[in-house]
Amino acid sequence: MKLADNKATLSFSNGTPSIEMPVYSGNIGPDVIDIRKLYAQSGMFTYDPGFLSTASCQSGITFIDGDKGELLYRGYPIEQLANHGDYLDTCYLLLKGDLPSEKESADFHKLVNNHTMVNEQMQFFLRGFRRDAHPMAVLTGLVGALSAFYHDSTDITNPEHREISAIRLIAKLPTLVAMSYKYGVGQPFMYPQNSLSYSGNFLRMMFGVPCEDYVVNPVLERALDRIFILHADHEQNASTSTVRLCGSSGTNPFAAIAAGVACLWGPAHGGANEACLKMLDDIQKMGGISKVGEFMEQVKDKNSGVKLMGFGHRVYKNYDPRAKLMQETCNEVLAELGLENDPLFKLAKQVEKIALEDDYFVSRKLYPNVDFYSGIVQRAIGIPVNLFTGVFALARTVGWIAQLNEMIGDPEYKIGRPRQLFTGSPSRNVPGAK
Secondary structure (H helix, E strand, C coil): CEEEEEEEEECCCCCCCCEEEEEEECCCCCCEECCCCHHHHHCCCCCCHHHCCCCCCCCCCEEEECCCCEEEECCEEHHHHHHHCCHHHHHHHHHHCCCCCHHHHHHHHHHHHCCCCCCCCHHHHHCCCCCCCCHHHHHHHHHHHHHHHCHHHCCCCCHHHHHHHHHHHHHHHHHHHHHHHHHHHCCCCCCCCCCCCHHHHHHHHHHCCCCCCCCCCHHHHHHHHHHHHHCCCCCCCHHHHHHHHHHCCCCCHHHHHHHHHHHHCCCCCCCHHHHHHHHHHHHHHHCHHHHHHHHHHHHHCCCCCCCCCCECCCCCCCCCHHHHHHHHHHHHHHHHCCCCCCHHHHHHHHHHHHHHHCHHHHHCCCCECHHHHHHHHHHHHCCCHHHHHHHHHHHHHHHHHHHHHHHHCCCCCCCCCCCCCCCCCCCCCCCCCC
16 A cells, blocks of 8 residues: 555544544555554544444455446456456465466366365264254354364464465365265265366265266356356455454464354355345245236335345445356356246246336346346255355355465554444442442
8 A cells, every 4th residue: 555645634623633644545446544543642433333434454355346346356357257267266366466377277276186185084073963954054163173183284374384274275165065065965975076177076076976977067067166256255345354353363274264154154144145045935935927026016115124135235336247247157057957947047037127127226226246146056056045155155265365364464464453432331339349
């Protein structure tokens, strides 16, 4: 960051002397006011619930322009990465800062493939969970447990430990997600097959069985790879901020990523595509496609309490750039699997059509977001709804690691310590105390 040409002056109406604060500029995006010395100079904190106007760090990984509908990984538009690369090359980009050369790409793919298996004792740990446990509850435990199996890479201050833990996490997340699924449905675990692509391997571990060969469908393989790319990072969202805050205490990388998985589980964050499919199921129960218009009218009624899931975005005030890409993939997958006339998917298309044409939704910029399409694609592939967030966590792990590594390498980083506006009782005495 660099010092901006102007400074910010905070003045007070009660006669307290004004305070001058430096303003910094990034390469793109809004300038920031440096308030680090505000408390020392004024005895006051700022108040920003949810940190919606607060830059908690400086970062060079991901940039979002919500008004333009722009998402950049290390400066590269998400559209270009999704159309001209694969997920592991995107992982390399996020971790290293640049796209890999042909040799670097081959070496990185090989390195990740060499770490796809998990310690065999993880199976016994997994069997301690109930069969009907939510996959995200299982996954949170499994990721946290990695620190109990890989003692040689738990020092977050050691660059070599961070590097090997990053490779292990990226490589093993597909195995752990597939294991949690297989355990829930009572099928044998499928070991990784490293001759396959990252996405192809995940499909085989999810849907293959030992008694027959599994042939990877290239359309589904590419669709899944695109889902992974589009979800790899998304700036300082709730789960990423959780990983940074957790890591700032010096905890091991596996524990910090487990904290991110737990945060992602929330329905307002990673559970959004699951909520979208639930909405479609609810419309189906109302009477299906003939009731879509009635449902959308209920959405317009503020007193109905009915919400349109999978549309609009907290950051993007224009079209979510990931949604355009996911829409293409959605159509490809439905055509490949012959599901264009499936009742639920026809229902989704009707909801999409009304939202894109009705002035009420268009004027409010309630465009379909990535969750709307990714949920439909995953369901078509055969991924159960309660595992959607697990797939999201798999994809986002590399972003969390990149952000964690960046924070540890920042000379200005400190253990996170948000402040508060206290509204409880002032000091008082217990009856009888002196």
